[in-house]
Amino acid sequence: MNPSVWSKSMYSSSSLFFDGYPAEHVSSFQLDPVLLNSEVSGVSVSLHKDSEDITMPPERAYYSSDDAGSSLICSSQLELNPSRDNTTGHLPTRKHSPPASSSCGYHEWNLNSGHQAKRARVEHIVKGMTSSPAVHCTEGMTSQHEESGGMLENESIQDQELADRSGSGSRTAGKQLESQHQHLRQLRTRLNHVGGVTDIADSKYPTWSNSPETSTRDAFKDSYSEFQSSPSRKYQGWKKVKLMNYFQSKPERIKLMADVLKYELSRAVSRSVDSIFKSVPLLQASPNDGNAETDASLQPPGAKDDKDKLSCCGNSETRGVPGVQTEALSLVVQKPRLERADQFVLQSRSRAPHSPEPPVPFSHDSALRGDMPSDPYHGTEHALRCLRHECSEDSRAKFETYGAHWNSVKVRSKVNSRSVRSPQTHAVLVGNMLLESPSLPRVKMESEGLRKNNLYIRTVSYVSEGLTTNHLKKAKHMFFYSRYPSSLVLKMCFYDVQFTRCITSQLIKWFSNFREFYYIQMEKFARHALTAVADVRSLTVGRESDLFRALNMHYNKTNDFQVPDGFVEVAEITLREFYVAISMGKDRDPSWKKAIYKVICKLDSDVPAEFKSHPSG
DNA sequence: ATAGGTCCTG
DNA sequence: CAGGACCTAT
Numbered sequence: 001m002n003p004s005v006w007s008k009s010m011y012s013s014s015s016l017f018f019d020g021y022p023a024e025h026v027s028s029f030q031l032d033p034v035l036l037n038s039e040v041s042g043v044s045v046s047l048h049k050d051s052e053d054i055t056m057p058p059e060r061a062y063y064s065s066d067d068a069g070s071s072l073i074c075s076s077q078l079e080l081n082p083s084r085d086n087t088t089g090h091l092p093t094r095k096h097s098p099p100a101s102s103s104c105g106y107h108e109w110n111l112n113s114g115h116q117a118k119r120a121r122v123e124h125i126v127k128g129m130t131s132s133p134a135v136h137c138t139e140g141m142t143s144q145h146e147e148s149g150g151m152l153e154n155e156s157i158q159d160q161e162l163a164d165r166s167g168s169g170s171r172t173a174g175k176q177l178e179s180q181h182q183h184l185r186q187l188r189t190r191l192n193h194v195g196g197v198t199d200i201a202d203s204k205y206p207t208w209s210n211s212p213e214t215s216t217r218d219a220f221k222d223s224y225s226e227f228q229s230s231p232s233r234k235y236q237g238w239k240k241v242k243l244m245n246y247f248q249s250k251p252e253r254i255k256l257m258a259d260v261l262k263y264e265l266s267r268a269v270s271r272s273v274d275s276i277f278k279s280v281p282l283l284q285a286s287p288n289d290g291n292a293e294t295d296a297s298l299q300p301p302g303a304k305d306d307k308d309k310l311s312c313c314g315n316s317e318t319r320g321v322p323g324v325q326t327e328a329l330s331l332v333v334q335k336p337r338l339e340r341a342d343q344f345v346l347q348s349r350s351r352a353p354h355s356p357e358p359p360v361p362f363s364h365d366s367a368l369r370g371d372m373p374s375d376p377y378h379g380t381e382h383a384l385r386c387l388r389h390e391c392s393e394d395s396r397a398k399f400e401t402y403g404a405h406w407n408s409v410k411v412r413s414k415v416n417s418r419s420v421r422s423p424q425t426h427a428v429l430v431g432n433m434l435l436e437s438p439s440l441p442r443v444k445m446e447s448e449g450l451r452k453n454n455l456y457i458r459t460v461s462y463v464s465e466g467l468t469t470n471h472l473k474k475a476k477h478m479f480f481y482s483r484y485p486s487s488l489v490l491k492m493c494f495y496d497v498q499f500t501r502c503i504t505s506q507l508i509k510w511f512s513n514f515r516e517f518y519y520i521q522m523e524k525f526a527r528h529a530l531t532a533v534a535d536v537r538s539l540t541v542g543r544e545s546d547l548f549r550a551l552n553m554h555y556n557k558t559n560d561f562q563v564p565d566g567f568v569e570v571a572e573i574t575l576r577e578f579y580v581a582i583s584m585g586k587d588r589d590p591s592w593k594k595a596i597y598k599v600i601c602k603l604d605s606d607v608p609a610e611f612k613s614h615p616s617g
Numbered sequence: 618a619t620a621g622g623t624c625c626t627g
Numbered sequence: 628c629a630g631g632a633c634c635t636a637t
Contacts, residue, residue, distance in 0.1 A: 512621085515622090591623095
């Protein structure tokens with residue numbers, strides 16, 4: 001690709017640039033290929049693009065187009081197009097793109113029909129009892145009845161619902177039905193006392209949408225209002241008495257009924273429980289399978305099977321030792337490492353001839369922070385990244401080498417990471433609902449817009465209450481990729497922090513501060529360049545430049561992070577934007593920087609997966 | 618109203 | 628880097 005095309009497209013992107021700017025100035029900023037590839041003021045920016053560009057998917061080849069009119073803005077819009085790269089199955093996670101909310105209609109329909117089937121079964125049973133005789137009253141089981149508390153209330157509600165549904169044609173038939181409902185209720189009560197069957201309707205939290213209980217609960221709710229408005233409470237004592245006589249006179253029948261009901265109830269309960277745990281597969285997942293979660297949350301439904309399998313694997317391991325974080329190791333190993341080799345292009349490119357750094361994609365520190373970049377291409381990789389395509393066999397080999405290193409590091413860090421999970425606290429956040437289970441390990445599940453359907457839930461077993469210096473360091477490193485991370489990205493990257501409003505705003509403030517420093521530096525160096533550099537074509541940013549040093553000193557003080565080339569290029573673009581704006585006198589406008597901010601925010605690239613999957617603190 | 622952003626200050 | 632004022636978009 002011709003570097004001049006790059007420069008043209010880059011600068012045509014700037015809204016600032018075309019805003020009343022004379023055409024001759026435009027052309028004056030078009031970079032000369034020779035100049036671009038040459039060393040300027042001791043620094044260089046390598047913009048070499050070779051013919052490999054044509055192998056890129058067209059929507060990624062933002063800068064390889066021969067259309068000089070292509071702009072960054074257009075590129076970014078293309079980048080936002082969710083239709084791109086369907087093979088990855090990832091939707092862009094941009095701050096301005098609303099989270100895709102999946103419709104649950106089909107699921108609800110299934111639940112409703114399931115509920116109706118259950119109800120039909122119960123009604124069938126009840127119908128089978130309609131021939132039984134109505135008998136006299138004793139108060140024998142009243143106390144037992146009331147012991148069952150809320151469950152019984154639900155039962156009576158359901159009974160009332162059934163009674164209401166059974167039709168109001170004949171009054172005597174209705175009474176008969178009522179008596180049978182009462183009978184049913186008593187049987188269930190007994191079963192509960194004897195078999196310890198837990199009524200699924202007795203859950204404390206009634207708002208688990210999509211859960212199998214929902215339809216049942218809704219039915220209860222509906223019938224409950226009917227129940228309250230009806231005088232049927234008056235009949236309760238009468239019904240109880242009638243039923244007691246029935247019980248006493250027909251023990252064998254009771255037993256049969258009990259068996260049938262027991263079967264039906266236990267089947268319904270087990271089905272419900274099964275469906276709950278099927279819909280929350282990551283209950284058993286490990287804290288470090290953030291990648292799997294991230295994938296799942298962004299994948300189309302059809303691509304989810306593998307993740308479910310992974311969850312199953314995690315489950316089999318999790319059951320064993322609750323206190324030790326060994327459950328996810330297999331997940332780490334199983335992850336396809338090479339799927340995201342393109343992510344390492346950024347790092348491997350530091351091996352370019354002008355780069356003094358060793359050919360290490362990630363430093364040890366970054367390895368400690370991150371997971372293997374196992375995610376498939378997310379679909380929001382920035383256009384700048386597409387300029388680089390040296391995903392050679394060499395880099396792949398190195399990728400695998402460091403992948404092995406990462407795994408070992410990860411294992412160690414997992415073992416060493418202190419877990420704050422408490423065996424006494426078994427709180428599970430599912431969507432907006434808090435379940436309590438005596439048998440589940442404590443996991444924190446993030447509730448996000450993308451995972452309304454409860455299928456995509458992250459589990460984290462160690463949650464820090466506050467942001468640490470390591471989090472700050474991680475945030476600074478993230479800044480190399482994303483200057484304007486969305487809160488969703490922040491949540492994904494700082495999943496090991498208990499996200500509160502305060503934490504969120506603190507993280508946002510951090511990035512605001514980072515940007516402030518960044519733009520101050522840019523303006524400072526741009527103003528300095530105005531006095532020293534006559535042509536924007538001479539204005540480049542390389543790793544040896546003072547600007548880069550200043551930025552690196554701020555965001556990567558210990559120099560233990562391999563700054564991605566994308567950042568260097570974004571820095572150069574920013575510097576040039578400032579340079580051009582100031583040279584045009586735009587800085588007389590008090591809000592002149594906003595146009596630049598608008599350009600720069602579109603240059604965010606996706607934060608690599610390793611930021612999203614490993615604890616930083 | 619709230620969230621997220623900039624600018625200024627310490 | 629945090630706090631606060633202020634602005635803007637949803």
